[in-house]
Amino acid sequence: MPARTRTRTHEHIARAVVSERSAAIEAVPRLLEDWYRQNARDFRWRRGELSPWQLLVAEVCLQQTMSPRVDAFLPGFLSRFPDAAALAAAPRAEVESALRPLGFQRKRAAVLQGLAEALAGRDIPRTRDALLALPGVGQYVASAYLCAVHGEPTFLLDVNFARIVERVFAPRLRPDLRDDPVLETVGRALAGAAHDPRRFNWAMLDLGALVCRPTAPRCDRCPLVVHCAYAAAVEE
Numbered sequence: 001m002p003a004r005t006r007t008r009t010h011e012h013i014a015r016a017v018v019s020e021r022s023a024a025i026e027a028v029p030r031l032l033e034d035w036y037r038q039n040a041r042d043f044r045w046r047r048g049e050l051s052p053w054q055l056l057v058a059e060v061c062l063q064q065t066m067s068p069r070v071d072a073f074l075p076g077f078l079s080r081f082p083d084a085a086a087l088a089a090a091p092r093a094e095v096e097s098a099l100r101p102l103g104f105q106r107k108r109a110a111v112l113q114g115l116a117e118a119l120a121g122r123d124i125p126r127t128r129d130a131l132l133a134l135p136g137v138g139q140y141v142a143s144a145y146l147c148a149v150h151g152e153p154t155f156l157l158d159v160n161f162a163r164i165v166e167r168v169f170a171p172r173l174r175p176d177l178r179d180d181p182v183l184e185t186v187g188r189a190l191a192g193a194a195h196d197p198r199r200f201n202w203a204m205l206d207l208g209a210l211v212c213r214p215t216a217p218r219c220d221r222c223p224l225v226v227h228c229a230y231a232a233a234v235e236e
């Protein structure tokens, strides 16, 4: 099938999923937000304690590292480098040494100091395009920042988010989750239906970590079970 025809077919399938599952699209964000009230994991970047710069640092650190580890690491790092100017002015070896407990310290130091140099003395931009123009900021970090700081109704597309959407709604159509019409269209519809984008996204992260795990999902404890295609197929 030619690439253009395939793209149109995939987009048509994605829109059909949203249309056919409209009741679930409306219900899932509310169920997640309710579940989050009782089951939220407590991390400092969710408590409103961090400045926008510190939230950006947290999101960069969360790439490839588990949340509890980043949560334990951040206070020491942020007290040493509390803002962009302090981090930009520090010797690279000192930043790498501070990042060593988290791993990938050379790469992380380069990314964080690149960001610090770009942002020292200026406000962090408010638009996605301007954020994406910053060194080391990709779609996920931009979405996480815009949602956490400005409450934007976006969605945080990672492997956990993809797994839940695929199980509840429909499998993705392309191997790369960043380029999949089902994940994109369903994710956008879910974020649009959420009352509180922060709670919705953090609930998706927590559900993926605690309940809808890659193996042995705990469907008996899941707030989404009545809407879940995977759980229905297992029941049959």
Ligand code: SF4
Pocket (backbone or CB within 6 Å): 164, 167, 168, 211, 212, 213, 217, 218, 219, 220, 222, 223, 224, 225, 228, 229, 230, 231
């Ligand atoms: S019902 Fe099971 S498979 Fe479906 S979202 Fe919940 S834990 Fe995941």
